[in-house]
Amino acid sequence: MTKRPENIFVGISIGDLNGIGSEVILKSFEDTRMLELCTPIIFANVKILSFLKKQLELNVNLHGIDKIDQALVGKINVLNVWREGVNLELGKEDETVGKYAVKSFTSATQALKDGLVDVLVTAPISKSNIQSEEFSFPGHTDYLNQELEGDALMFMVQDNLRVGLFTDHVPINEVAKHLTEALIRKKIKTINQSLIQDFGITKPKIAVLGLNPHSGDNGVIGDEEEKVLKPALKKIFEEGTLVFGPYSADGFFGSGQYEKYDAVIATYHDQGLIPFKTLSFGKGVNYTAGLNKVRTSPDHGTGYDIAGKGIADHNSFTEAIYMAIDIYKSRIEYQEITAKPLKIKEKQL
Known part of the structure; x- marks a missing residue:
């Protein structure tokens, strides 16, 4: 597809699949007006999200893709980061599920670095079940600090x-x-x-x-x-x-x-x-x-105690999407102002 400037690509990491991450993500996009603000790309597996959507009785249509350039504006795009099935026990902390949270997050971060998505919004992870020899970070922030520019x-x-x-x-x-x-x-x-x-x-x-x-x-x-x-x-x-x-x-x-x-x-x-x-x-x-890149997340954790019950509040996740978009636009405006200060001053005169 041809990406237009107004099509802000929001990369979304799925978080812990046994928690409430999938629920708050999908609930955020039940309001179709969200798709007028951005083009979401969820880094996960479309079959798993389709299963969770059905179990939670959520009214959303998912568009599975294998490459980001297959993403469609006006659709909830799900990038297949993996193909195999994952055994889920909602509400249970599981090391195997934690590995898929890391796969989603690291893939989304790489897409952010490569400019394939404009901003990153991360669903909650469990800091204990993501630990491995390949990923030994306390959480999202520490990994992003290593992978991106800045402090x-x-x-x-x-x-x-x-x-x-x-x-x-x-x-x-x-x-x-x-x-x-x-x-x-x-x-x-x-x-x-x-x-x-x-x-x-x-x-x-x-x-x-x-x-x-x-x-x-x-x-x-x-x-x-x-x-x-x-x-x-x-x-x-x-x-x-x-x-x-x-x-x-x-x-x-x-x-x-x-x-x-x-x-x-x-x-x-x-x-x-x-x-x-x-x-x-x-x-x-x-x-x-x-x-140097924009990343937001909700203010809550995995919510194992309410996972799969359909009662998770998605407002914080929705606000995280809004804020990522607002900050992205604010940075563009700031860069334009600071890049041509003399021209702007002349216009004011």
């Missing part, structure tokens, strides 16, 4: 609430030693640039949370704020980035203080994700900022 950063987004992390999948007893000035600079730079090019915010304001209770209480409860965070943030602010803090994390979200900023950076995983998911669960999106 990956987990960025949780729902409307104007955006939460980034200095450390993500790090044991809590190791967080403090990871908080160096170099790391803080890198993460703030990544988030600041993402806010500008991906979300269209000209001069972002970023808040940073402290590591310790009450942000250390001036060194009484831990000294990471006094020795590392405050000096680093002061330097970065003086260099022109509007970064503020460190703030005491306990009341920051409950008081609505986060609404004054374009993004919030937490020092560790649960410090940022617990309030984020409390405020936005089911609508939030996990965006991998900092890379």
Whole structure:
């Protein structure tokens, strides 16, 4: 087929086939208006998805293809990454099924690298059953950071609430030693640039949370704020980035203080994700900022406990598709503006 600029190709990795990934993907495209926004290409096997579609009683038509150039606009394209059957036990964690999640994801990533799809949206995987000698990564983000250009950063987004992390999948007893000035600079730079090019915010304001209770209480409860965070943030602010803090994390979200900023950076995983998911669960999106390609995913996991029951909420996955498309378009606009600044200035005059 001839690809037109408006046909944004959305590559979709299937995730764990025993989880709710297939269900939320197919439910997202039950609304045929989605096909006016993009051309989906699901990396899986059309026979398996047809079986799951029938079992879940979903009203979607699937178009099986063997090459991406066979994809049709207006269709839900399923690229056959493998041909053999897979024994599924919905709701059960299975190492063999995990291998197919990896096949789907790595194939979709390669297509993203090759420019065969424009953006990537990933369904949830189980971090334990994907591990092997060939794939030894904690999750999607770490693999993408290796395969793509840039420095990956987990960025949780729902409307104007955006939460980034200095450390993500790090044991809590190791967080403090990871908080160096170099790391803080890198993460703030990544988030600041993402806010500008991906979300269209000209001069972002970023808040940073402290590591310790009450942000250390001036060194009484831990000294990471006094020795590392405050000096680093002061330097970065003086260099022109509007970064503020460190703030005491306990009341920051409950008081609505986060609404004054374009993004919030937490020092560790649960410090940022617990309030984020409390405020936005089911609508939030996990965006991998900092890379040269766009990847999003829903804010939930495999959902083994409800797999196959037809009750999974697809809204977060749908939002992940929307956001991937919006960021892709925003980047094109940003590149056009920054590529010809003199011409744009002349037009304004």
